[in-house]
Amino acid sequence: MxxxxxxxxxxxxxxxxxxxxxxxxxxxxxxxxxxxxxxxxxxxxxxxxxxxxxxxxxxxxxxxxxxxxxxxxxxxxLRCPAPPPVPNAVLQTKRCSEIGLKVGTLCKYKCKPGYHVTGKPKRRAFKRQCTEDGSWLEGACEPVTCDPPPSIFHGSYHCSDGFRFDSVCRLNCSEAGAAGGSAHTVRMPHAPCLQVCPSPSLCLCMFLLCVQMVLRPILLCCV
The missing domain is CATH 2.10.70.10 (Complement Module, domain 1)
Structure with missing residues (x-):
């Protein structure tokens, strides 16, 4: 100025x-x-x-x-709330039960016996991650299932819970059938019911247990 x-x-x-x-x-x-x-x-x-x-x-x-x-x-x-429970799975990471978890936090889960990771039959564990929008990536477990029992010529199967884990399947041979022709023991899956001469005193049955996606024989009864 x-x-x-x-x-x-x-x-x-x-x-x-x-x-x-x-x-x-x-x-x-x-x-x-x-x-x-x-x-x-x-x-x-x-x-x-x-x-x-x-x-x-x-x-x-x-x-x-x-x-x-x-x-x-x-x-x-940006943080995530404690992840909601996953049906048929157990949370393995203890700190994930807290609130206010940072973005990127990983929480490990293990499917309960009889279940596996959805879409991945050989895996029982999975991880969920806290994302930038405050939500958790999805993860789930589904029941273990077995393939259907082998075909039988003269008999039928009756399973307690379909082909799910722990389901017991009973093999009933018809009165005109015997396992393997004449044997009184049954080894699955190589013992289809074959037709033999009728015998009113012969009746074979076997129980199968679905364990880890495999049907295993657990009991044989002869009457």
């Missing part, structure tokens, strides 16, 4: 420093509230956007004289 002819050659005024909107990554992800504006000395607050959680207690920022916002004493962090 210069004084000339009794007047100043410029009009000068001072304006408050304005910090403007905070950078979106300052406490990302959050929404800011600034009812008093964004100039020097003003304070704004922020609220975390779900599913992010507030880590810390002071959710305010102050506009400083250099035009920058004060360093936050709290922040918003």
């Amino acid at each position: 210069t004084c000339a002819n009794g007047k100043w050659n410029k009009q000068v005024s001072c304006e408050p420093v304005d910090c403007g909107m905070p950078d979106k990554y300052h406490v990302h992800p959050a929404n800011f509230l600034f009812p008093e504006g964004t100039t020097y000395g003003k304070r704004i607050t922020f609220q975390c956007r779900e599913p992010a959680q507030l880590i810390g207690s002071n959710n305010t920022l102050t506009c400083l004289e250099d035009g920058l916002w004060s360093f936050p004493e709290a922040l918003c962090e």
